[in-house]
Amino acid sequence: MADLFWPGDERAGSHFSAEDFVGAMLAVEEAWLGAGIDALVDAEQLALDAEAGGNPVIPLVRLLREQAPDAHRGLTSQDVVDSALMRMSASAVATLRRDLRRVVTRLAALAAEHRDTPMVARTLTQHAVPTTFGFRVTAWLTAVLDADDDLARLTFPDQLGGAAGTRAATVELGVEVPAGVPRWHTTRAPVTRLGDALVGCTDACARIANDVVTMSRPEIGELSEGTGGGSSTMPGKANPVLSVLVRRAALTTPQLAATLHLAAAHQVDDRADGGWHAEWAPLRDLVRRTLVAASQTVELVAGLQVHVDRMAATLAAAGDSVLAEQRSMSDDPSPTYLGDATAYVDAVVARAHHHLEEKR
Template sequence: MPSDAPVPGAFDRGLLAPVAVGQDALVSDEAVLGALVGAELGLVRAWAAVGALPRADADEMGAAWGGHPDARAARSRAAGIDAAELAEAAVAGGNPVIPLVGLLKQTLPERLRPWVHRGATSQDILDTALMLVARDAVDAVLASLAEAEQHLAAFAAEHRDTVAAARTLAQHAVPTTVGLRAAGWLSGLGRASTRLRQLTLPAQLGGAAGTRASFRELGGDAAAALPAHYAEALGLDDAGMVWHTSRWPVTELADALVQATDALGKLAGDVVTLSRTEIGELSAGEGGGSSAMPQKNNPVAAVLIRSAALRAPQLAATLHLCAALAEDERPAGAWHAEWPTLRELLRLTLGASAHAAVLSAALRVDLAAVARNLALTHGLILAERLSIVLTPVIGADRVAGLVAAAGAGGDVAGLLRDMPETAGLDIDGLLDPAGYTGDAAVAVERMIGEEHP
């Protein structure tokens, strides 16, 4: 072997995708292989459920293939089939199901072999397997999001009344609270979780061109119930219709995953900004150092989450393009392009949500930095309030003069006290940022109460 030849083994261990390292086992080739075997076993169980195959024979086939189709550990063993060898064999037919069927038949006695893949087409098994993988991945994402939401709810409650500078278009705007900002993060994660929980992840069983003619031919009228039993055996939804070229299960899944990474990206982006050295309002525990700058304490978890959030939308766009180009009764290439794209989108969401659970638990506020930044503009943070309250009292021109004085570091409170027209005003209260946070506290309480009663 030449010295510069690649070392045999896994192609992608996450060396260039650190956001997913340690979090992507559920979407590995082994997991997909296990799901493919599970999908084939689910079909065997369905034939038994409609009375076409003795249950004892179905159990024998299940035992040969690692147990119940939804047994994750058993499916990962995948009847002793090697994922790398199957991948090589898949090239000839363009998908891994074709060689898999032959390998599965070799594990069985001759009398049971006709029941392997009975009536199905490769797309039935592969689509179903990807839905099995997606279901497991979505469950893991939901668990990570729930953990992050719990941490953010506690953080929002703790800082409900911590007044900070809101920023619009990168500039100080009006006062807000750290708690309200966190409630916004929480709202985004909560909506994403709701959408993920509401997904329909269906089994696929249509036969060669979606007519299910093969099942009717093989099983008679009893085969009409086969798709429902198939979905039930696998713990998936029954879509009712065949979705070989109506790819809404894939695009809806993709959109829900991107909604999650969007919300995670918003959280991470704010953490990156607010932890800047010159801002310093937030920290997220011990960060990562630099190969050249030993003083660095980088917000690595937030950085990794952002890397996923930046990539995810274009993966979903690819899946929508594939759906739009799903011609005839089975797409030529568009279907094939979905597989790695969906897997990578699941992988990124798994990694981003896992890092978010850690990040949200580590968030800390530097109260001194928050107060320092709030006071940076010498009262200009309250310019909107001064305009609303004082324009009817002293006129717009004199309010503009006060704002200019504040911008120059002037004593706005002193100037106001020198004006006869303001004698009845609570000047200190007027210039207190805590008095101009509107419904922030109420919104935090509502958010925490609705999402985390």
């Protein structure tokens, strides 16, 4: 799927496409019926027919009952949509975590390689004290590890509450609902937790992209993307396009998650009058944009070029200014002023290796 309004959208594949949604809803209906349903469903026509009832399940059930008259008995539309959204989300998160694993693998190697590569630390955009590039990378790596940990804690529950959460129809029909299946028609934590975890991923990816954008400025030149993007007016210009596109995602995903929280806050009665309906499109965009950003970050870190000579030259040019703090503490300053930076790099790299081993 390509999208002129979101270059790179095709990286998200079929996740949360219309066809994916239809397939997930069919899977929910078939699982409930306990049998396959031989029905051809045109996603575009289903979308056109969805407006009349406010959701796509109503026209879908009409189609299904032509083949299976007992389809959907005991369910409500929200059961099907919510369960389908969770199934699609579980698949998308599995793909996302595979990409984050690749980012972790590369960053762990980069941190170890540059554990002792000197550079100047910057605080509030200004030179501060000496540091190492490996230490900078551990900030990136920690953010990605934390984001993946949040994804690992997610759950993707089915929704089987019936018309108003009481399961009156299933009891009347004598249908047993599997133990532990929650009823969350108007308590939307599964959706908001997912949204928050996805935003954590774009935060982590942007943490890397922001540094690459800054450090690849010509006047700094300490990093550069492996293959910079071109310019429509200046031949030979190499823009940090991957970093720019990752930052684009991080600038938009928090608002999408905020919409999910707003929808959760506007739940009412036993089934919501719009709060539920407002979730679907923002969740789709949030999932797809996060997948795209993670994929672009894989490519970004894989091709990242580290210019250690520029790092050393900048540190040397900073002169005494980077030693001011050290001199305020000792009349006999040590040759290096790195605190426990290298030990910290080792600890974060070890955490990354343990994280990767756990995911095998």
